[in-house]
Amino acid sequence: MRITQEGDYALRVVLYLCNLGMGEKIEAKHIAVHEKIPLRFLLKLLRKLVHGGIVRSFRGVGGGYSIAQEPKNITLKNVIEAIEGPIYVNRCLYDKDFCNLNRTGSCDVHRALNQVQSNLISDLDSITFEKIMKNEL
Amino acid sequence: MRITQEGDYALRVVLYLCNLGMGEKIEAKHIAVHEKIPLRFLLKLLRKLVHGGIVRSFRGVGGGYSIAQEPKNITLKNVIEAIEGPIYVNRCLYDKDFCNLNRTGSCDVHRALNQVQSNLISDLDSITFEKIMKNEL
């Protein structure tokens, strides 16, 4: 039931860029130092955030990264999904072929987990970076 | 944000034993066949459930396993914790030394995740096997 180290890094990077402000860009190496993230790993992670539309990148001399959306429109769910893909508590709930009992849909355990998962996802989606910045938790 | 395969197996095993009824015991190999779990792996997993007080074991000829508590007193959280240990969304929230920024307690991201985690845990703890059996979800 954990987010990965990469997901954790990503949340901190997004918060950092949010605090920097919408139009402001900054080079990856500064983020790496500030957040203590290995530079290469950070670059890879930033690309996922760019693909996810959460971060903008600027190439060339004087390039860097900036936040792509207003903090009120970015949620924990958005960031975690950009990094780790779809959120699911149990693989059965994502890949129907996975259940080795072929009980998908009728399995009582998975029905219960599905409920937990729904709550978790909506919870993650309710926490925006604006709330995090303003400490409105 | 996932439970492990072992955790999934365990939930099914506990449900199976619940359905069997409190006093009824059954050998591991029957559970293995019924739930399609590798026997050796199941045995290891059952020991964790025994240590967790969720399942009772009976050694010797005619031995086996039975549920140790009433289904209304066993929750998803109980089983998952017996198998996987304490539930935490982010390692920072469990091992304070882990945060590579030493921001524990003051880190905004982790404060947000802590909230998600609390909700998740209380959600898992609210679903008992009685509810699962009666389909009261």
Add this chain to the structure above:
DNA sequence: TATAAATATACCAAATAAGTATACTTTTGA
């Protein structure tokens, strides 16, 4: 007391996550 069960411990293999390396493209500005 032989046998059928669980237990303990250690080991191995597969999958995933974390981190690194190399080569390339884009942009800017002297």
Add this chain to the structure above:
DNA sequence: TCAAAAGTATACTTATTTGGTATATTTATA
């Protein structure tokens, strides 16, 4: 116009976790 400073793409390596197996031992019953 081209050198340098940024990001991009892809592939690789290493570490950690998870899933599964093996061997030897203990316990309880018929």
